[in-house]
Amino acid sequence: MEFIPADEVKRVLTFSSLIPVMETALKKFSNDQVVQPVRSVVHVKDSDGFLGVMPALSSTDGTLATKLVTFFPNNKGIPTHHAIIAMFNTSTGVPELIMDGKVITTMRTAAVSAVATKYLARSDSKILAILGAGVQARSHFAALTSLFNFDEVRVWSRTFTKAQELANEISGKACETASEAVKDADVIVTVTASPVPVLNKEWVKNGAHINAVGACRPDWHEIHPDLMNSSTVYVDSRAAAIKESGDVILSNAEIYAEIGEVMLGTKEGEKTKTTVFKSLGLAIEDALSAKLVRELLSK
Numbered sequence: 001m002e003f004i005p006a007d008e009v010k011r012v013l014t015f016s017s018l019i020p021v022m023e024t025a026l027k028k029f030s031n032d033q034v035v036q037p038v039r040s041v042v043h044v045k046d047s048d049g050f051l052g053v054m055p056a057l058s059s060t061d062g063t064l065a066t067k068l069v070t071f072f073p074n075n076k077g078i079p080t081h082h083a084i085i086a087m088f089n090t091s092t093g094v095p096e097l098i099m100d101g102k103v104i105t106t107m108r109t110a111a112v113s114a115v116a117t118k119y120l121a122r123s124d125s126k127i128l129a130i131l132g133a134g135v136q137a138r139s140h141f142a143a144l145t146s147l148f149n150f151d152e153v154r155v156w157s158r159t160f161t162k163a164q165e166l167a168n169e170i171s172g173k174a175c176e177t178a179s180e181a182v183k184d185a186d187v188i189v190t191v192t193a194s195p196v197p198v199l200n201k202e203w204v205k206n207g208a209h210i211n212a213v214g215a216c217r218p219d220w221h222e223i224h225p226d227l228m229n230s231s232t233v234y235v236d237s238r239a240a241a242i243k244e245s246g247d248v249i250l251s252n253a254e255i256y257a258e259i260g261e262v263m264l265g266t267k268e269g270e271k272t273k274t275t276v277f278k279s280l281g282l283a284i285e286d287a288l289s290a291k292l293v294r295e296l297l298s299k
């Protein structure tokens, strides 16, 4: 069976091709055009990691796929996330190919945040703050700057030298504290592996948009409950948010809409209010990203 390695995926996949596909994926998901259970998670207690199983079917795309993804937050010297995606024939169930899923996980997550930001942030947003300085911090910088012209990009990380490293790479400003990084920011991205809040309500300006990307466990949260409760909360999937998101569960915050509903026009995108987009990651995002990679490779 064909295996498509990470360097091949990286060679063909661009944010300009991926962002519109992620918009379509989110719309189809919220329009009941996708068959997708909430991901199954096996916790690996000894190393405090997990294996997630993420299947999805989009019949209109002729795509049946599943991602297998691991998140081992204590990994040192190797990435904390690893993944493969398997694609199957929708008529026969025959496996067709296996693809690296790490690059897709990295890029599609940032592409989804970019789409959410397009619908929920002011189009004249000038200051971007990134909390965290790992893989997703870098991909979010790339995806968001492909859609917005920021005057200033600030980075905070719990290790200042890591924030400095990333700030140097992207010509941004490294900040000593998260509160300094987010002061007056229009768009904030939280991409840490922190189990406790890194972003507080009183630091955030009214009307800011927050992409809350970390904290994918029911007992982890990145956003202080006061901020969750004073913001309009959007999610990728309601079903997943009430099962997997500590930011939602521990704050008991009301979910206003799935971001796909905003795209479908059935819910408002509140650009002038403080908004949180709680991202957990959807199997359909991976399935349609893999389909895109396959098409790009066959050109």
Ligand SMILES: NC(=O)C1=CN([C@@H]2O[C@H](COP(=O)(O)OP(=O)(O)OC[C@H]3O[C@@H](n4cnc5c(N)ncnc54)[C@H](O)[C@@H]3O)[C@@H](O)[C@H]2O)C=CC1
Pocket: 071, 079, 080, 081, 105, 109, 132, 133, 134, 135, 136, 137, 157, 158, 159, 162, 191, 192, 193, 194, 195, 198, 213, 214, 215, 216, 279, 280, 281, 282
């Ligand atoms: N919503 C989604 O679809 C996806 C979410 N994620 C999540 O996004 C987050 C970032 O992922 P990556 O950048 O790939 O991970 P990474 O391991 O490359 O970077 C993690 C960052 O979090 C920081 N960090 C770790 N523990 C911390 C703590 N206790 N307090 C403050 N900062 C801490 C690290 O210093 C580093 O800057 C993770 O929580 C990950 O699970 C990742 C992929 C998809």
Ligand SMILES: O=C(O)C1=NCCCC1
Pocket: 052, 069, 070, 071, 081, 105, 216, 280, 281, 282
């Ligand atoms: O959607 C994904 O892929 C992931 N989401 C949460 C963290 C692990 C990977």
